[in-house]
Amino acid sequence: MFASLSERLQGVFAAVRRESKLTPETVESALRGIRIALLEADVNFKVVGAFIDRVRDRAVDRSVLESLTPAQQVVAIVRDELRTLLGSGSPGLSKAQQLPQVVLLLGLQGAGKTTTTVKLARWLRAQGRHPLVVSTDVRRPAAIEQLAALSGDAGIRVHEPDPQVGAVDRAQGAIEMASSLGFDVVLVDTAGRSHVNDELMGELEGLKASIAPSDLLYVADAMTGQDAIKSAGEFNRRLGITGVVLTKMDGDARGGAALSVVSVVGAPVSFVGDGERLEDLQPFHPDRIVSRILGMGDVLSLVEKTEQVVSQEDATRLKGKLQRNEFTLEDMREQLGAVKRMGPLDRLVDLLPGMRQLASHAPGEFDAGGLVRTTAIIDSMTVRERRRCQVIDGSRRRRIARGSGTTVQDVNRLLKQFMEMRRMLRAVGTTSKSRKKKKGGRRRGALDSLWLQAR
Numbered sequence: 001m002f003a004s005l006s007e008r009l010q011g012v013f014a015a016v017r018r019e020s021k022l023t024p025e026t027v028e029s030a031l032r033g034i035r036i037a038l039l040e041a042d043v044n045f046k047v048v049g050a051f052i053d054r055v056r057d058r059a060v061d062r063s064v065l066e067s068l069t070p071a072q073q074v075v076a077i078v079r080d081e082l083r084t085l086l087g088s089g090s091p092g093l094s095k096a097q098q099l100p101q102v103v104l105l106l107g108l109q110g111a112g113k114t115t116t117t118v119k120l121a122r123w124l125r126a127q128g129r130h131p132l133v134v135s136t137d138v139r140r141p142a143a144i145e146q147l148a149a150l151s152g153d154a155g156i157r158v159h160e161p162d163p164q165v166g167a168v169d170r171a172q173g174a175i176e177m178a179s180s181l182g183f184d185v186v187l188v189d190t191a192g193r194s195h196v197n198d199e200l201m202g203e204l205e206g207l208k209a210s211i212a213p214s215d216l217l218y219v220a221d222a223m224t225g226q227d228a229i230k231s232a233g234e235f236n237r238r239l240g241i242t243g244v245v246l247t248k249m250d251g252d253a254r255g256g257a258a259l260s261v262v263s264v265v266g267a268p269v270s271f272v273g274d275g276e277r278l279e280d281l282q283p284f285h286p287d288r289i290v291s292r293i294l295g296m297g298d299v300l301s302l303v304e305k306t307e308q309v310v311s312q313e314d315a316t317r318l319k320g321k322l323q324r325n326e327f328t329l330e331d332m333r334e335q336l337g338a339v340k341r342m343g344p345l346d347r348l349v350d351l352l353p354g355m356r357q358l359a360s361h362a363p364g365e366f367d368a369g370g371l372v373r374t375t376a377i378i379d380s381m382t383v384r385e386r387r388r389c390q391v392i393d394g395s396r397r398r399r400i401a402r403g404s405g406t407t408v409q410d411v412n413r414l415l416k417q418f419m420e421m422r423r424m425l426r427a428v429g430t431t432s433k434s435r436k437k438k439k440g441g442r443r444r445g446a447l448d449s450l451w452l453q454a455r
């Protein structure tokens, strides 16, 4: 979702890196590039203006201009300011003070409220919670049926009183049912309208007053860009929202909405919906998104995904190899296979440092054929070559290229990328090791698979 923003920013940083010394003029030209990148990603123009001013203030500081590593300093400033833009809200729901926790999902018609209600229920169940859902969209009987059908598919319990029961009573009935049956969270789906109006706001205010939700999530269609955020602001003024769910981030949404929500609405992004399937909902982690935008790879998200497809033994074995610096081309081939099993590649490719280069022909363009080619090249090597890539000299390279139907340049590129990946993986490994020590055992499982993926 942030691919083109990310590419543009990395282009700006590369240009800064070519300067041996930063001057106010080179800073200005970098700022121009950053401004264009943000505007093209559909970030609100006022937000962009304020962002550029803050980066300029910090970048023209003497200590930055005179530093020996000006480019790194500029990247760090942009990283900090992007984090500020995304806010420091913790992802997911609030910590419930009282059970059952009541969550109200609000938004315009077609934004994805009903779908998100069921996605969120599934997500909560995976966290060990016991969710109950209820529709208060009494205007459209089909809406009530839609929630029941989706919940049925997902095995989520629905509170379904008689169709005559009004919105407020439906929600209150669900809360009573949850209390007596031991559900600890009630998700209340609401009716939308095609645009914000007083009647809708009045209804929602009544609903809010009668059920006192701890979380009011505004569901916004990211494809509608800045419009989605404008109405979020209006909902916030009338109802006070606690978080935003951006849906349809799998479409051609450019991500600008996500980067404008905190400044414009004053509430953080809590979740992102990135597909029509019920599992396509992710808690929103600002730090991870920033690293992804800056091209540092979203290693922790990858870890969470990897855990679902990789066995613990595999992870431990790979971790050992990484620690002993024994990661080979053979391991890389195995990892490419694991990546394939993890699902739509174009979504995963940004998560792993170096993976995009490995999978693409031209820089920036992802192509699943790249992975096939890479695998074919490794398949054409002997076991010894895969384990000790130093032995692959010129004549071996020619043989491997012939065997895999590729060119010597392809083989050279693969070997170069392999070395580069190994270097990055080692860096990732070192940081995760120190973090693991700090946080104790809790992250261990995740980090073990990270090691593995790191190959």
Ligand SMILES: Nc1nc2c(ncn2[C@@H]2O[C@H](COP(=O)(O)OP(=O)(O)O)[C@@H](O)[C@H]2O)c(=O)[nH]1
Pocket (backbone or CB within 6 Å): 107, 108, 109, 110, 111, 112, 113, 114, 115, 116, 192, 247, 248, 249, 250, 251, 273, 274, 275, 276, 280
């Ligand atoms: N591609 C995609 N489609 C979504 C997503 N979330 C919801 N939708 C689709 O958007 C349409 C409207 O969703 P719905 O939940 O009925 O919206 P509501 O009117 O706000 O309740 C449906 O066709 C959903 O499948 C998403 O994250 N990605």
Ligand SMILES: [Mg+2]
Pocket (backbone or CB within 6 Å): 113, 114, 115, 137, 143, 190
């Ligand atoms: Mg609906």
